[in-house]
Every structure is written in structure tokens, then in C-alpha cells.
Amino acid sequence: MGVEIVGQIEKINCKELSYGDFAENYLAKNQPVVISGLTDDWRSREDWVSENGLPNLHFFATHFGKSRVQVADCERREFTDQKRLEMSVTEFIKQWTDDSIEDSGKDDKKNSVLYLKDWHFVKEYTDYTAYQTPPLFSDDWLNMYLDSYQMHEDRDHFQKYDQIACSDYRFVYMGGKGSWTPLHADVFRSYSWSANVCGRKRWLLLPPPQSHLVYDRYMKNCIYNIFEEVNETKFPGFKETTWLECIQEPGDVIFVPSGWHHQVHNLEDTVSINHNWLNAYNLSCVWDLLWRDYKDTEESIEDIRDISDDFEDLCQRNLAANTGMNLNDFFIFMSRFSLGNMVLLETYSEKDKSLNSCLSSMAHNLLLNLSTIQKIMMMMISAGGVTAKDVYLDLREAVEDPQFLRLVRDMGRTYAMIHKEEENLVLFSKEMLSKMTGFADQKMQICSPKDLVEMIDRYNTCSSHLLA
Numbered sequence: 001m002g003v004e005i006v007g008q009i010e011k012i013n014c015k016e017l018s019y020g021d022f023a024e025n026y027l028a029k030n031q032p033v034v035i036s037g038l039t040d041d042w043r044s045r046e047d048w049v050s051e052n053g054l055p056n057l058h059f060f061a062t063h064f065g066k067s068r069v070q071v072a073d074c075e076r077r078e079f080t081d082q083k084r085l086e087m088s089v090t091e092f093i094k095q096w097t098d099d100s101i102e103d104s105g106k107d108d109k110k111n112s113v114l115y116l117k118d119w120h121f122v123k124e125y126t127d128y129t130a131y132q133t134p135p136l137f138s139d140d141w142l143n144m145y146l147d148s149y150q151m152h153e154d155r156d157h158f159q160k161y162d163q164i165a166c167s168d169y170r171f172v173y174m175g176g177k178g179s180w181t182p183l184h185a186d187v188f189r190s191y192s193w194s195a196n197v198c199g200r201k202r203w204l205l206l207p208p209p210q211s212h213l214v215y216d217r218y219m220k221n222c223i224y225n226i227f228e229e230v231n232e233t234k235f236p237g238f239k240e241t242t243w244l245e246c247i248q249e250p251g252d253v254i255f256v257p258s259g260w261h262h263q264v265h266n267l268e269d270t271v272s273i274n275h276n277w278l279n280a281y282n283l284s285c286v287w288d289l290l291w292r293d294y295k296d297t298e299e300s301i302e303d304i305r306d307i308s309d310d311f312e313d314l315c316q317r318n319l320a321a322n323t324g325m326n327l328n329d330f331f332i333f334m335s336r337f338s339l340g341n342m343v344l345l346e347t348y349s350e351k352d353k354s355l356n357s358c359l360s361s362m363a364h365n366l367l368l369n370l371s372t373i374q375k376i377m378m379m380m381i382s383a384g385g386v387t388a389k390d391v392y393l394d395l396r397e398a399v400e401d402p403q404f405l406r407l408v409r410d411m412g413r414t415y416a417m418i419h420k421e422e423e424n425l426v427l428f429s430k431e432m433l434s435k436m437t438g439f440a441d442q443k444m445q446i447c448s449p450k451d452l453v454e455m456i457d458r459y460n461t462c463s464s465h466l467l468a
């Protein structure tokens, strides 16, 4: 049973692609594309690449050698993923180069292919700017949010885990020819973008309407390697799947849309940078997954419902540990992000009013964000998604928090860049708060998705001048 490839992923030069076209044709339609020309001025494409086009391992060893990283052994499966080892970058490079020497020897068989994955490089080396996120991929709520907040608030249980695994979703990957990533869809059903600093990758992508075909009949187990003999009894749908393919060249960036399963092979020694991200265009995919995972989690521990003190809390803990975010986290994330959008709209509408201009593309974006969050919160309400009683956002506290100011400034800078507008200084007064949110002074708390829906409603009504 072979892999049926029915098309190549479209390739385009960034000069022929405006932000509006990218949003309309790829983000909104959830279609993949490979874009060239986005990485030409990246420092990593100088520093990390030798003259012969191979990774500059000496540079990595001397500058970043001490970092502790996760390394997958591509030859060994462990549950649904490859076996992971932890080591330093120096150790990884040593093992990699030792393996290559053995490899070129006469009949030495190679017994491991190592692949450094999920290295939180940006968080670790804040003073070294290896690259800039291209504006096309900058409307990234996930990483913007995580630069200011942790995903799980004040839950001791998650503190340690959080600091490493959930600190952000910006990664460096590095592996020799033959290293690969098994079939999967990305965390949270987020988008990803991935740039080859050097080397080449082969990507195989499956459109979401066919996702069910790579799972067993219970929708629990996913095919691991589409190029291995796939058990037809277990995965009867596989023979009907049709794949898109592309060869990603050095410097190319691939946009992987939400929920597309993909398998990836390094055709040469390769270093790549990849981000997971989400925004208004794929928020409903993220919500769908979160809700499905929540129901699965609940079902998986149903038998201890009657004997557990706080069953709901247990579900949320398990959801956070398995999916990386639970319903409480999602609700607080959306609440803070909504408030941030409103503060920015206020900041920028002052300018718009004085210019008497029509609605800027930036304001459009911010209003779209708010209405999308509102829709998702309504979905959360109708699904019966509840948040814990002690999980709420106090608006007065929120706006006084320096982390909130940081979030709003990052958002302002990002949207100004995307829409090529002048950056405004965010000036925020507490007096703006009740006007903006419509909350009476005594309340000032968003305690449920319903509160958030109503706050956005009130804001839309009182800010109708923006739409005039």
C-alpha cells in the first residue's frame, strides 16, 4: 500500500504576496503554501551555516553548547512519538558527528539517527537575534501572550513543567540526513510555520477532511509512519488518503495550516526554525480540539467521578497536562486578549477620530479579533464548558499589571507592523476602564464566558463610532 501523492504544495515568492492576500488565501482558507525570500537577512542564515551549506556545528558548540535539549532517536518509537533523550548541545553534536564517521566506515551499521527537537532557543538566548518572525506570521496570539503570562496561572503543580515545555512555541530543530518527524497534527491544532536555515526537507500533508482516515476505528491511534507497511485491518481508511507534497529548499518557509496531518523528512543535514501560532482565523479549530480533548479526558476518568473530591478540577488538570491548556487557561487567555484589543482600539481610535479617516486595516483586525473571541465564547457556553469558580479576570487588577501593559505594547507593535501603520504609545487610564468595558465600578470582573460575551457586546455598541 503506497502513499498516493496527488499534488505539490504551491510555492510563491514573498514579493508577490501582500499580507492581505496571505490572510485571504491561506489563513482564512486554511491552505498550505511555501514562501521563498523571507529569510535572506536572518543572522542565523549567516552564523549557523558553513560555506558548503552544511550546519556550522562549530558555531553551535562554541556559542550554545551548554544548552540542555530534547533529542529524538528517529529509529526508536515510544508510544505515539520517537524516544526522547535529554543532553547538551555539545553532546548532541558529538554523537551526531561520531555517527557520521561510523556511517562512512566500511560495514558499521548505524543504530540511531538523532534529531534535536523543540529547542526553546528564543527564550534561552534573548540577546542573540537569530531571526525575525516574518510579518506574515506575526499575528500570533499564542507567543505574544506567553511572552507576558504563563499558560497556567498560579498552579504550583504546573510551575516546573510550565517553565520549560510551555514557555513559548518557538523552536529550533537540527538533524542529519535521514532524521524525520512521524505523522501528526500540531499542538492545539495551531498553525505552524517552519523555515529552513540550511538543508532540505520533504513534507507530506493531508487535508483535514481526510484526518479520520489515518486513525483506527476508535479514533484513538494514529498511523506513525506512512512509508512503513500500514496495517490495513487496523487502518482501513489509509488506502483512500491523498497527499500533498513539497520539497522545502534552504531559506524556504512552509506555512502548515490548522489540523493538517504531516510527516517530515530531512533530505540533508538540516537546521530549521518553527513556530506554532493561532489567531482569529484558526481559533475555532483550537476550540474544537480543546473541547474534544476535554470530553475525552472526562470520559477516560469517568469511573472515579463518584469517589473524587473535585472531579472537574481533576479533568482540568489532566487536560492541561495532556493538551497544554485547559478550559480555565483558555478563558483567561481570551479575556486578557480581548481587553488588550479594546485598549488598543481606544488608543488608535483617538488618532483616527482626529484624522476623520475611515476604519484602518489595523482597527478592522482588532474588531475581527473581538468578534471571533465572542463567537468562540458563545460556542463554549452552548457546549456547556464551565470554568472554575475561582477563575476570573479582575479588570482593575489586570490593567495595573505590568505584564498586561507589556502584552498590549507587544500587540500594538505587532499590529502596527503588520498593517504598516505608525506605532502609537499606549496610554491607558483607569477611567477608560468602565467606559470601555461597560462594567459598573463595583463589579469589574469577568467571571464566565457569558461575562466576556457581554463585555464585547457593550464595547461594540459604545464603539460603533469606529465602524461609522
Ligand SMILES: O=C(O)CCC(=O)C(=O)O
Binding pocket: 173, 180, 181, 186, 192, 193, 194, 201, 256, 262, 264, 265, 272, 274, 275
Ligand atoms: O521539521 C520537522 O521535522 C517537523 C516540523 C513540524 O512538524 C512543524 O513545523 O509543524
Ligand SMILES: [Fe+2]
Binding pocket: 184, 185, 186, 192, 262
Ligand atoms: Fe508539526
